[in-house]
Structures are given as C-alpha cells and as structure tokens.
Amino acid sequence: MSFTTADVVKLRKVSGAGMMDCKNALKDAEGDFDKALEIIREKGKLIANKRADRDAAEGVALASATEDGKFGAIIVLNCETDFVAKNESFVVFAEKILAKALEAKPESLEALKAIEIDGSTIEALITEQTGVTGEKLDLSYYKCLADEAVVPYIHPGNKLSTLVAFNKAVDTQVGKDIAMQVAAMAPVSVDEASIPQAEIDKELEFAKEKYRKEGKPEAMLEKIAQGSLNKWYKDVTLINQAFVKDGKMSVKEYLKGADAELAVTAFDRYTLNA
Template identity: 65%
Template sequence: MAITAADVSKLRKATGAGMMDCKKALTEAEGDFDKAVEIIRKKGQAIASKRADRDATEGVVLSKVTEDGKNGAIIVLNCETDFVAKNESFVAFATSILDAAIAAGANDIEAVKAIDLDGRPVQELITEQTGVIGEKIDLSAFDTVSAESVVAYIHPGNKLATLVGFNQAGFDIQVGKDVAMQAAAMAPVALDENSVPAEVKEKELEIGKEMARNEGKPEAMLEKIAMGRLQKFFKESTLLNQAFVKDNKLSIKQYLDGASKGLTAVDFKRFSLDA
C-alpha cells in the first residue's frame, strides 16, 4: 500500500524516530501502524545492545522541587556527545523523566526506570531513544532531598546541578539559592564535620601526618599538626563551614543564621558531569 506523508508524520510523532526510519518501518510493516511502531522499538533495542559498551560521558544534570517546596530530585541522563546533550528534545526527554520521578515519589534509580511514562516504563523509553538518536543513553544517577524547604539549582549548560534542604520554610528564597549555588561552585564533600565519613577523616589525618613528617616536624607533634590540618579540611570542604563565596568573612552556617535565626542546611546533593 502507498505510504503517505501523514502516515510518516504520525509515526514520527509517536516514536520520535527520523523521517526515513519511519518510512522504512511503515513500508516493512505494509502500512500497519502498530507493527511499524514495534519495528522501530526493536531497532532501538538492537542499537542499544550494540552500543552497550560505549562510553556515555556527556549528557545533562537536572534538579527540581515539588510545588510545596519540601521535596526535590536530581538526575543525570547521559549520552555520548555534547551535540546530543544540547539538543532540545534530549533535554526535554530528561525533564520528562525527572517530572515523572517527582510525581511518583521515586526514591532510587531503579524505581525511576520502572515508572510508567506515556504508557511505558522509563527504561524502555530510554532504550527506544538510543535507537532514535543512535547514541548510548543511560540514566546513571538519581537522588532526592526532603526537608522543610528544598531549593534546586541547575548551572547554565545543564552539566551541574544541586539540591539543598533547609530546616525552615518561608525565608528569603535568594538565601536558599545562594547556598545551592555555593554547593555547585565549591563542591563540598559533606554537610559538616559530623557528616564526613570516618574513613575520609582517617585518610586526611594520615595525609596530614605524612606532610608534617616530610616537613621535618617532630614525631611527638605529628598528631596535633594533623588535627589542625583536619580542621582546615572541614572549613574548606564541608558546606556549612565553607566561607560564603559572596562574603568570605562569613561561613555558610553564619550566613544562614544571620538571614533567619536558627536557619541551617540539613542535607544536600550535588552531581556534575565533570566530577
């Protein structure tokens, strides 16, 4: 049967596949729309299998909060090239996954992949998009933050995003944005000194001792010197103790308390394609 432009357009809209791929699928399916859709999906699965061992190091990092501002989610959707990562349809696809994850209250990456989006599991749509785009696509990270107030920040270019949870609601939103941007810019390893994993503290102490030993300091002084350097590490590498980038006379802890008495950050998440 004759394949019309309207048929091709309908299939393209339904699958996102290219015009020629849609025409070929309809021809192979002898005009059967459902069969043509299945042909395109199988093609996507075949391409996904072939590209499974490829590196997908480009992509987008997006974060968003619920309307009530109490929950937020952050995702990383990878692809192989920056060209695809910057494509509006790819960003829109990632955004649709994030929106679905928030609406479903998903709390881990496997739950996100199983979410029903437009009548099909997210993972199935990702596989299909691999066939449409011709690059490996992978949902590589997902996390959430819940608190009295959550603020999201996406750095221009969609390569870096953060979520920060606070113990209060109703404060100046710019304060929250400042801290979310601080987390993006300064890449803290933990919220505060109490949140730093024990193994990280031990490693920093050993590094501090070795540095002091190499500087010729007495063995009896190594522990004290290493503890001093650990405190410096806390100040430089934990969010609440870092110097506020807009006013380095204040720590983030001091900045928040000054903005609203008792206000503090209680959790944060940060993802970057560069680190």
C-alpha cells in the same frame, strides 16, 4: 494495507524517529501502525545493543523540586556527544523523566527506570530514544532529597546540578545562594559531624605523617595535625566554607544572619565535567 503521508507524520510524532525511518517501518508493516511502531522500537533496541560498549560521557544533569518545595531530585541522562546533549528534544526528554521522578518519588534509580510514561517504562523509552538519536543513552544517576524545603540549582549548560535540603522554609535568595555555593565549592559534607570518623582519622594520620617528614617534634604532631584538620574542615564542609559571595564570612554565619534557626540538613551535587 496501504498508508498515507499523514500516517508517516503521525508515526514520527509518536515515535520521534525520522521521516524515512517511519516510512520504511510502515512499508515493512504493510501499513499497520501499531506494528510499524513496534518496528521502530525494535530498531531502537538493535541500535542500543550495537552501542552497548560505547562511552556515554556527555548528557545533562538536571535538578528540580515539587511545587510545595519539600521534595527534590537530580537525574543524569547521558549520551555520546555534546551535539545530542544540546539538542532540545533530548533535553525535553530528560525533563520529562525528571518530572515523573518528582511525581512518583521513587527511592532508587532502578525504581525510576521501571516507572511508566504513556504505557512504556522509562527504561524502554530510553532504548527507543537510542534509536531516534543514533547514540547510546543511559539514565545513570538519580538522587532525591526531602525536607521542609528543598532548593534545586542547574548551572548554565546543564552539566552541573545541585540540591540543598533545609530544616524549615527558606528565603528564595538564601536557598539559591547555598545551592550555588554547593555548585561552586563542591563540599563533601554538611559539617564535621557528617564526615565518617574513619575519614577524619585518615586525614589526621596523613597530616601527622606529613609533618613528621618535615621534622616536627613527635610530641607536637597531634596538635599540629589537629590544626591542619580544622583547615581541612573549612575546605570540605559546607557550613565552614567561606561564603562565595562574601569571603569575609562563613556559610554558617551567612545562614545565621538570614535566620538563626535555619540549617542545611543535606545536599547533593553532580557534575558531568569531573
């Protein structure tokens, strides 16, 4: 069975593979389009297997929310080089996965990988794209939040993204400010209540030991350590941090000024630069 240049162009459009790869696949398939597409896909699997031990440390971290603003997600699609990470088709592919996550609302990364797009699972499509890019690709992270309002933020460069969930509808600028606060200051929890007691106890013991070595009286250690813990809260809890756009107030005070009933219920942050 013969094939034409139009067949090669069509295969390239469907598979995303290079022109020569498509031409060779059609030649090996004796012009059978479906068989040629399978060859392209198998080639992707072969390259993926060869690169299984490679480090896919580059990529994009993207965040978005549904149109009603009540569900949001972060996905991280990794590749090997920054060159591929900045490629428009790679970013568009990641955005396609994120859009599907917002539509299907899977509960886990594995569930997201099993979702189908145009008849193929996302996991299979990633394998195919490995063949297209020539690099190992990996969908390594997925997190979703749902509440009355969920605000996403993507830092320029697509290397850092955040999501912040609120208990009620939030002003656009306020939501963005808090999402950018999470990006800039990397808090570990919303407030003191969200920190596991084991972590608090560990921090207290660390402070006591530190001041004990400095020769502070044993009877004073608990009080001094508690003061140190309060300073620690200002560093690691979102609402107690100094607001980055006005260091004279805390995030809690900023929120109260915007809406006395507004509260952050959860957040997530992912960076590829860690």
